[in-house]
Amino acid sequence: MVKKSRLLEILESFKSIKIAVIGDMMLDDYIIGSVDRISPEAPVPVVNVVEERFVLGGAANVVNNLSTLGAQTFSFGVIGDDPNGDRLTNEFAKNSINVDGIVRAEDRPTIVKRRIIAHNQQLLRLDWENKRDISPELESKLLRNLRNCIDDIDAIILSDYDKGVLTPLVAKEIIKLANEHGKIVTVDPKPKNAGNYVGATSMTPNRKEAMECIGLDRIEDVEKLGRELKEKLNLTNLLLTRSEEGMSLFEEETVTIPTFAKEVYDVTGAGDTVISVFTLAAAAGATWHEAAKIANTAAGVVVGRIGTSTVTKEEIVAFYDELYHEWN
Template sequence: MYDFSKLKVLVVGDVMLDSYWMGSTKRISPEAPVPVVVVDSEKHVPGGAANVSMNISALGATAHLLGIVGDDKAGKKLAKILESSGINVFFDVNKNAKTIVKQRVVSKQQQLIRIDFEEGFKHIDSVWLKEKYTALLPNVDIVILPDYAKGTVHDIQYFINAARKAGKLIVVDPKLPDFTAYKNTNIITPNYMEFIRAVGPCKDDQEIDSKAQKLIKDLNFDIIALTRGKDGIDLIRKDKKTLRFKSMAEEVFDVTGAGDTVLSVLALSLSAGIDIEHAVQVANLAAACVVKKFGTATISIKELHRVLELNKVFPEENVLSREQLLQCVVQTKAAREKIVFTNGCFDILHFGHIKYLQQAKQLGDRLIIGVNDDASVKKLKGPSRPINSLEHRMQTIAALQCVDWVVSFSEDTPFNLINAIKPDVLVKGGDYTPDAVVGADVVKQNGGEVKILEFVEGYSTSNIINKICGVLDK
């Protein structure tokens, strides 16, 4: 469900370079009552629509970015950073424009001042930009239009209408005070200040809802996702009760770029088939993660999966059916996490098992255990086994901290299960050779590896059973 790797996104809007001068502050200037910063480092990150595309790429989707820059060092630096992040960059490098730069001076992770270098692009009618947009449109799933009111999409209805005709999902982040400019958009994501600039002051939630419903009807919006900072996100749909999602942020360090993250995660989630209520919940959690970071930041697919898991968006139980497990495997691979698989009967769990599984867990991020069902154990071990039922064996294994997911299999070997999972690491214990392990060929063909771990000497289920029987005989 959270695999965005097959999605292609077209982002069109105002791109900018966010630059940071960072250093120490130990004295006040004798010239004016301002701190003196001794700059010892600097960094440059994409901002505006470019940060939206960085979020899209970090979440595993393919991002195409259209924008305007000047024929200058800042524009070249911005393009280089974006391309190195795997983004397909299509810039109108315009001699009549200057790349927008937001220069921040920072000391001890505290922003002291921001200096903006911008003329905007309202004087530029980029025919090339529209032609490129039209050419790219048929091959994408989503169109995102982050409008920062700098002029790149000053004719924004052209972009909305073209996407609408092509049947694409359109998501707009508005900046203009008159939302008429964005009519016929599927989803619009204003923050609270942008919203009240458009509709006027609102004394309470009821008035927010009323004015939002009027916008939806008058301007043919499908959804307004209203971001309200510490008050979370309001999901407003035509003639439906507003759903309010409380902010999940426990710690707010820097809100720069949080709106870009909401925009990106919401658009991708909907295109991936996630229902709108769930999509807003996911976007809300993603924003809570980003505001803990300093400066213009993104969230990776791996971070997103972690925060979803912590908030129980992943299955709460770790004893899963094969179908449930394969869903989790898709999500885990999309997060670029390393999957480790091993299997066994685990009839009477003992110290040797625990040491073996702890070692297996250290080989990756997720440890999956395949457990023989009762009938297959009987075939392997004889008619007196298993001692413990499949349900009890799985629940016992699942209780170990090192184990992520447990699944059963009924075949004589776990080959079919291994073939479905295609783990990064296949683990077996004992005196096997890697080539003799069931499923080794499948794992190796997919770029994985087979690891043989030594059993802890003196520990086995059979020994424990024999010891118990010996005591009883006496």
């Protein structure tokens, strides 16, 4: 466990850390209502809408997690030149998130995932997206925006949802730039793109993603899995999330951290929370082992809620207090 005095020291340092998040920015829309009849026009339920709300999703949820924890956050991505793009950047602006790195594109929509929900059951999902790789022009703009502020940031998170922003060129150039400037760069990957992230500082795949990254359908030996992926991608360390089995951190040695969730209601967005807290804690001076423990605790908070969520510093401390009655 991390001593309370040490935990509070790390959390207090969050406010002085500057993190850049680069990836697929999205909006998650929720249409919530009730159903008491079938449409006379077609055999489909009629939803009587009682609420509509949206939350930041994809890489934007990583941004939101960091902002909630008090970090100074810089967002980089490609969104549409459309009303949904305005909604996303306005939400960032309300939380003092730097949007200078956001590029607006006329030929791509802002990614929106709209869910129709009735009686706690999802009936339908509608997606607005263009998954093609961004154009060379947009790649150049995105990389130029990052280069302009690389000296002002402490770490970079690459949040890959395979929606075309983190192209091979963009991913490799970002890692090269980060390494040249001595910056932490962590990756929440899509397995098909794993080869783009050679030389990153760390990666946070779940077990299934890790197996796909090295082209295996099944592997029982977690130690072998983590070591092989870390070596293949030339990572400084690897944080493998293992659901109810906790996490395993692969550095020179391997450390397994048990899960702390009391009850699991929804794992949506848990990966975003893990990479946010893991990277932020390390940038704030924590060892990677300490950072993994704090990220594991944060994940235990968010999986106890329904829907994409964030966690506060106060909630991390409160959950630690529940887990450990006596602090050393």
